[in-house]
Amino acid sequence: MSTNTTATSRSLYGVxxxxxxxxxxxxxxxxxxxxxxIDSILLSEGTGGAGNVVxxxxxxxxxxDNIVTGGIRLGAGTSRILISGNKSSEAIIMAQSxxxxxxxxxxxxxxxxxxxxxGDIIRLYEADNNMITYNILHGSQxxxxxxxxxxxxxxxxxNSFQDNKGNGIDLGDDSVIATNTSCTGAGSAxxxxxRPVITYANYLGSELTISGSYCNSGSFDIELYKAHLxxxxxxxxxxxxxxxxxxxxxxxNLSGGSFxxxxxxxxxxxxxxxxxxxxxxLIDRATGNTSEFSANYDLSLHxxxxxxxxxxxxxxxxxxxxxxxxxxxxxxxxxxxxxLAKTTLDASGEFTFTGISxxxxxxxxxxxxxxxxxxxxxxxxxxxxxxGSAGNAATGSGPICVGPAPTYxxxxxxxxxxxxxGAQGGxxxxxxxxxxxxxxPSIFDNTAAPPITKSEHxxxxxxxxxxxxxxxxxxxxxxxxxxxxxxxxxxLASFLKLANTLSGPNSMRFVPAQVPNxxxxxxxxxxxxxxxxxxxxxxxxxxxxxxxYSNTDGATILDTNPVMIGATSKVGVGAxxxxxxxxxxxxxxxxxxxxxxxxxxxxxxxLDINANNVTMQNLGIYGFGSATLPQGVTHFGETGNIxxxxxxxxxxxxxxVLGSSxxxxxxxxxxxxxxxxxxxxxxxxxxxITDNLIGFA
Numbered sequence: 228m229s230t231n232t233t234a235t236s237r238s239l240y241g242v243x244x245x246x247x248x249x250x251x252x253x254x255x256x257x258x259x260x261x262x263x264x265i266d267s268i269l270l271s272e273g274t275g276g277a278g279n280v281v282x283x284x285x286x287x288x289x290x291x292d293n294i295v296t297g298g299i300r301l302g303a304g305t306s307r308i309l310i311s312g313n314k315s316s317e318a319i320i321m322a323q324s325x326x327x328x329x330x331x332x333x334x335x336x337x338x339x340x341x342x343x344x345x346g347d348i349i350r351l352y353e354a355d356n357n358m359i360t361y362n363i364l365h366g367s368q369x370x371x372x373x374x375x376x377x378x379x380x381x382x383x384x385x386n387s388f389q390d391n392k393g394n395g396i397d398l399g400d401d402s403v404i405a406t407n408t409s410c411t412g413a414g415s416a417x418x419x420x421x422r423p424v425i426t427y428a429n430y431l432g433s434e435l436t437i438s439g440s441y442c443n444s445g446s447f448d449i450e451l452y453k454a455h456l457x458x459x460x461x462x463x464x465x466x467x468x469x470x471x472x473x474x475x476x477x478x479x480n481l482s483g484g485s486f487x488x489x490x491x492x493x494x495x496x497x498x499x500x501x502x503x504x505x506x507x508x509l510i511d512r513a514t515g516n517t518s519e520f521s522a523n524y525d526l527s528l529h530x531x532x533x534x535x536x537x538x539x540x541x542x543x544x545x546x547x548x549x550x551x552x553x554x555x556x557x558x559x560x561x562x563x564x565x566x567l568a569k570t571t572l573d574a575s576g577e578f579t580f581t582g583i584s585x586x587x588x589x590x591x592x593x594x595x596x597x598x599x600x601x602x603x604x605x606x607x608x609x610x611x612x613x614x615g616s617a618g619n620a621a622t623g624s625g626p627i628c629v630g631p632a633p634t635y636x637x638x639x640x641x642x643x644x645x646x647x648x649g650a651q652g653g654x655x656x657x658x659x660x661x662x663x664x665x666x667x668p669s670i671f672d673n674t675a676a677p678p679i680t681k682s683e684h685x686x687x688x689x690x691x692x693x694x695x696x697x698x699x700x701x702x703x704x705x706x707x708x709x710x711x712x713x714x715x716x717x718x719l720a721s722f723l724k725l726a727n728t729l730s731g732p733n734s735m736r737f738v739p740a741q742v743p744n745x746x747x748x749x750x751x752x753x754x755x756x757x758x759x760x761x762x763x764x765x766x767x768x769x770x771x772x773x774x775x776y777s778n779t780d781g782a783t784i785l786d787t788n789p790v791m792i793g794a795t796s797k798v799g800v801g802a803x804x805x806x807x808x809x810x811x812x813x814x815x816x817x818x819x820x821x822x823x824x825x826x827x828x829x830x831x832x833x834l835d836i837n838a839n840n841v842t843m844q845n846l847g848i849y850g851f852g853s854a855t856l857p858q859g860v861t862h863f864g865e866t867g868n869i870x871x872x873x874x875x876x877x878x879x880x881x882x883x884v885l886g887s888s889x890x891x892x893x894x895x896x897x898x899x900x901x902x903x904x905x906x907x908x909x910x911x912x913x914x915x916i917t918d919n920l921i922g923f924a
Contacts, residue, residue: 469506
């Protein structure tokens with residue numbers, strides 16, 4: 228027995244126990260400080276020179292609570308050795324002799340603090356049936372534990388590995404093994420037991436839910452660990468191989484090769500947090516063979532969602548994917564607008580951001596030119612937002628939307644932190660979001676990190692200890708939300724062009740995202756002042772409607788212009804056959820339209836209908852008709868507000884005002900139509916013109 232001793236040696240070994248003849252041996256080396264050039268403590272059966280071990284049967288020694296600088300070596304034949312409570316800056320090595328057949332094995336290495344070794348911390352050369360438990364194995368230049376080929380039955384359990392430049396555990400001296408879940412994937416070290424695979428994990432509160440797979444032959448325990456993030460060994464799967472730094476718990480007595488959604492409580496002392504990695508070991512219950520660590524699994528959270536087509540433009544909460552979903556990018560920002568990541572929609576219109584920790588984020592989309600058609604070749608085919616949802620995000624989440632009618636507050640601040648979240652229908656997390664955060668179109672920017680202020684379509688996401696799913700953007704090709712004159716989002720021109728491109732029926736839905744720009748005597752309406760010719764209508768089954776809907780639900784009809792126009796007007800001639808003599812027929816009148824289209828004398832036609840099954844309703848239109856005759860037109864009457872081209876069939880014009888403003892059915896003066904209100908080129912059939920006010924052309 229050697230206890231309470233300080234030994235500083237300039238020899239090869241600090242303490243050497245060596246026998247030249249076989250012996251059972253029994254002794255204790257305890258409470259010593261031992262410093263030496265090579266091994267501070269050497270147990271072996273005889274030596275013929277430094278480290279040259281010969282025959283052996285040395286057992287039942289206890290090496291406890293020592294501080295050693297040169298490591299501990301167990302030579303051939305040593306068994307039943309307990310190495311416990313020691314502190315060492317060098318390795319513990321169990322070495323089989325090359326020239327004898329006596330094995331090293333049945334030893335226990337437990338509760339030691341072993342750090343900063345120049346090579347592997349614990350190295351088992353062809354050593355069998357050893358128990359390595361509860362040790363701190365940190366900071367070596369090699370592996371934490373290395374088992375060479377031929378060593379079997381070595382149980383490596385509940386140790387702490389960290390900052391080792393090699394693997395936490397290396398079976399077979401071949402770095403991270405190539406095979407996962409194999410029963411024989413690691414050569415002949417520890418039976419070649421392959422690494423387990425963590426396929427899913429979710430950490431909520433103190434509960435860890437986990438799924439995975441492993442060798443499907445035998446009965447096993449799986450130990451789970453918090454992984455040290457600096458581990459840099461990468462397997463052929465491209466993922467970091469773990470170094471388990473803090474033991475979490477054990478899934479016991481598993482068989483069948485897989486487990487699913489098993490939940491365990493994580494001890495508070497582990498310090499596991501969202502954003503940490505976890506890893507696992509597989510232990511064969513029959514043999515003690517222990518695998519290398521699994522690939523790390525990131526406990527960071529994810530944000531996932533979908534961009535879908537709200538076909539009717541009614542703020543539907545779901546819908547089909549757009550044809551060109553894979554062409555659109557989605558961006559992730561901090562709540563201060565700092566760009567974090569970009570991803571692309573898959574063919575189903577879905578997206579996912581991974582590596583998320585607790586916090587508040589913005590998800591934004593601002594380039595969706597290819598959504599409706601699958602091609603960005605024509606940038607004018609732009610759909611408009613109708614719906615937004617933060618999914619199951621935590622409190623403090625919701626779409627960034629124009630305020631509800633009638634104020635239509637614009638979210639135009641250049642400071643994202645000032646944006647107010649909440650849908651237009653009064654709910655916070657999800658609902659109508661017509662036009663996005665302002666009535667302006669997004670500014671396209673397909674760079675890797677566009678400023679968030681260029682996007683009109685943004686959802687605020689608060690993440691708190693859980694994955695966020697169900698984030699949703701609804702866009703429609705049929706909704707008109709603003710009075711823009713070009714081919715941008717939410718304009719009449721864009722609706723007509725999209726209707727000509729997409730298969731019908733296509734019915735315009737006017738859901739304004741801005742206050743009315745016209746008023747008279749307290750009555751208000753939206754007037755589109757057209758500066759360039761609108762697209763000719765070439766698609767069958769197209770409806771142009773001026774009915775205005777509230778953005779609070781996309782369904783409530785607005786009556787902002789309740790004035791009865793034309794009710795005091797008379798038409799034609801009376802019994803005396805003379806106009807304006809007072810006996811003419813009285814017009815019943817109609818409610819003023821909420822949406823009016825006003826042209827100029829530079830535009831030949833307002834609505835140019837060259838398709839079957841077209842309806843125009845509840846619209847005001849005036850001021851078109853060219854002062855200069857278009858080619859092929861012989862007189863000014865052949866231009867004007869509405870033209871029906873040759874041979875169109877089944878066209879309906881109803882409940883509209885042609886020739887005057889939406890304020891009153893009176894001569895608009897200088898804005899008067901320069902041509903006709905209606906032009907029929909010929910051959911048209913099944914034309915219905917009903918319940919309109921038509922005049923002043």
